[in-house]
Amino acid sequence: MNQSAKSSSPLQVLLIGGAIATTAALSVFGPVWTRSVRAALQDSPKAIVDQVWQLVNREYVDPSFNKKDWQTIRQSLLNREYTNRDQAYEAVRAALKQLGDPYTRFMDPKQYETLTSQTSGEVSGIGIRMELNEKTKRLTVIEALENSPAIRAGVKSGDQILAIDGKSTQNMKVEDASKLIRGKAGVPLSLRLGREQKEFELKLTRATIEVPTVRYALKQEGGKRIGYIRLREFSAHAADQMRRAIRDLNGKQVDGYVLDLRDNPGGLLQASIEIARMWIDDGPIVKTVDRDGGGEQPRANRSAMTKRPLAVLVNGNSASASEILTGALQDNKRAVVIGGQTFGKALVQSVHELGDGSGVAITIAHYYTPKGTDINHKGITPDVKIDLTDAQERQLASNPNLVATPNDPQYARALTALSNPNIAQPRPANTQTSQAEKPGAIDLKF
Secondary structure (H helix, E strand, O other): OOHHHHHOOOEEEEEEOOOEEEEEEEOOOOHHHHHHHHHHHOOOHHHHHHHHHHHHHHHOOOOOOOOOOHHHHHHHHHOOOOOOHHHHHHHHHHHHHOOOOOOOEEEOHHHHHHHHHHHHOEEEEOOEEEEEOOOOOOEEEEEEOOOOHHHHHOOOOOOEEEEEOOEEOOOOOHHHHHHHHOOOOOOEEEEEEEEOOEEEEEEEEOEEEEOOOEEEEEEEEOOEEEEEEEEOOEOOOHHHHHHHHHHHHHHOOOOEEEEEOOOOOOEOHHHHHHHHHHHOOOOEOOEEEEOOOOOOOOEOOOOOOOOOOEEEEEOOOOOOHHHHHHHHHHHOOOOEEEEOOOOOOOEEEEEEEOOOOOEEEEEEEEEEOOOOOOOOOOOOOOOEEOOOOHHHHHHHHHOHHHOOOOOOHHHHHHHHHHOOOOOOOOOOOOOOOOHHHOHHHOOOOO
């Protein structure tokens, strides 16, 4: 996420699976509007209400507005008097609810800031992951992130966090500790840690840290070298991290890849397109269709980084941008998809920052897989469908070290698929998509 967006004019962004990506286009309110009205908006709840209405009126994917009289709704909104922002916010939420679309939603300033921070792929803090240890009931470091103030200061996995800036963490929730630890880059922080029955104080300075969303490993599975890559979300840094992972594993001469998209809720649309191009040399990736029947159809651009066999793992929590990538790999016959039915979100939102720091997400388009399949509310059906039992899910959740091992049934099935020389192979670069496979060969009205 472009962090300067908050201080400039409201930018239009695309939302895929709860995440946003900036586009080049300004929102309907341009720079002149911003200079003259932005200050007034901060003190005018009614102006925020009408700004949301105007954006929805211009962009919403369903021109019938769920068969509601959108003009009458505007008059109702503007005929009221709002004594504070909260009243205006509630009125906006009630109006948007009539669209019957949970993805078109209003966000107050705090919610909007959370959304933009989530997808930037960065945090401002010291770079640790922590949990409340069930046995000791103490806040405990799970991991110190790479290139972070914490790892440079010598923080280790298993360290107990006893105090933050002198405040005891006894009975403190993880969320509350996170709020104390996060802060502006350059601001100092003091931690009191416990390690091997000793206590000591550490002085750190907060910094902006790139959050790892890609984790990978070389696995020796029988006689094969498998490159395992897990992508947790499509953040602003996901494509760069994926590129580094593939490049490193390519250098280790892997025989095949397993790309794990399980529990990936989505992220930036552009990140999903860039990552698809790392695996697919030629062919369409996705097609979007807006309210007027127009849209875009990005394609692979002969920049694939590997032609090794590929298996993709998905489940019911693999959503949106994850489904775009999965659909592209499956329809282009680049990968064998293994696991459970995916979530089924095939809608695109634009996100606008409003004049007072709040925001609105608006569904502006429907997307389809390269073959024109509508996965909304249905999801993608894996090539090899294998659902985990409740017991298997509990086992993997309680012992993450078992994920991507032979004790992980979906991963084990991926290894079987990769052992078949005729599966998960990329098609030749000069192979043309047949007319039946082209998204334009079917009626995409909705």
